[in-house]
Amino acid sequence: MQIIVTDVTLMHNGHVCVAGWDLERKCMVRPLAGPGQHWAEEMAGEHLFEMGNVVQLVPSKARNTRGLPHAREDVIIKEEPELIGSVPPAQLPSRLAESEHASVRQLFAGHLKSGMYVLEGSDCPSLGAVSVDCRRMGFEEREKPKGPQLRCWFYDAEGVSYNFPVVSRTIRAMYEEGGLEAVVELRKRRRLAHVRLGLANPFKDDGRCWVMVNNVLFY
Incomplete structure (x- = not known):
């Protein structure tokens, strides 16, 4: 393989x-x-x-x-x-285009709850991607008990807005070294973003698998 x-x-x-x-x-x-x-x-x-x-x-x-x-x-x-x-x-964008879905809803086969999570046991993908207009996406910080959390917001092709935490090793390293400005700089002078999404392991108390941004490829 x-x-x-x-x-x-x-x-x-x-x-x-x-x-x-x-x-x-x-x-x-x-x-x-x-x-x-x-x-x-x-x-x-x-x-x-x-x-x-x-x-x-x-x-x-x-x-x-x-x-x-x-x-x-x-x-x-x-x-x-x-x-x-x-x-x-x-x-990379053309080689990975087949992994893209038309929308976040289609990626998770209609199992997405409240625009944020999928329940354990759902028969749907746990990995995938969507293509996003760079003018309709960005990054932000959100205060959490353990400190600021880097998040990515975007509108997909269906015009639905989403906001998920970023867990990409590469993007998080940029954020920790250069702050939010360094991450925002990634999308400048780019037209599209290949936004990779994944599901976290289910929480033991409620079986929720939260959606995360696993990576973003700008082009």
């Missing part, structure tokens, strides 16, 4: 969640190091897990312990991932 890495998101305790576009099956996948096991953050970066890198994976037959919606994309890997190439940035 060969994937174009699309999403590398920060998790707790020094791990990252990785997702990519399966070049053969033409679908999104979430490679796991083992059942429910994500990757050490040291594996993220230009040497392996970074947007645009092409990575060779060997799926195992291990049983996945997670249910829907995440089980739709989860693939447990049995060998070390191998970097075999990369897609030039200028070609």
Whole structure:
């Protein structure tokens, strides 16, 4: 299995969640190091897990312990991932266009609740993307008990507005180094944004899987 890495998101305790576009099956996948096991953050970066890198994976037959919606994309890997190439940035929008949905509602197959979350067990994708006009999207900070939270707001093709937290490893690094201004600068002189969305793990108390912005590609 060969994937174009699309999403590398920060998790707790020094791990990252990785997702990519399966070049053969033409679908999104979430490679796991083992059942429910994500990757050490040291594996993220230009040497392996970074947007645009092409990575060779060997799926195992291990049983996945997670249910829907995440089980739709989860693939447990049995060998070390191998970097075999990369897609030039200028070609990424066209190479990833097949992973886009017409709207956020269509991406989550009508299971989106209150414009913010999907319930555990919903039979819908947990990963995908939408194309957004750069004039109708942006970034902002929202105060939270643990400090400011970087968020991305946008209007999709159906004219519906959304506002989700940003968990992209790359964008968060820019934010931590240069503040909100550094992130806002990304969309200047760009026409469109390929906004990658994903569902967080379900909350134990209510089974809600909150929508997050996993990455944004401007072009």
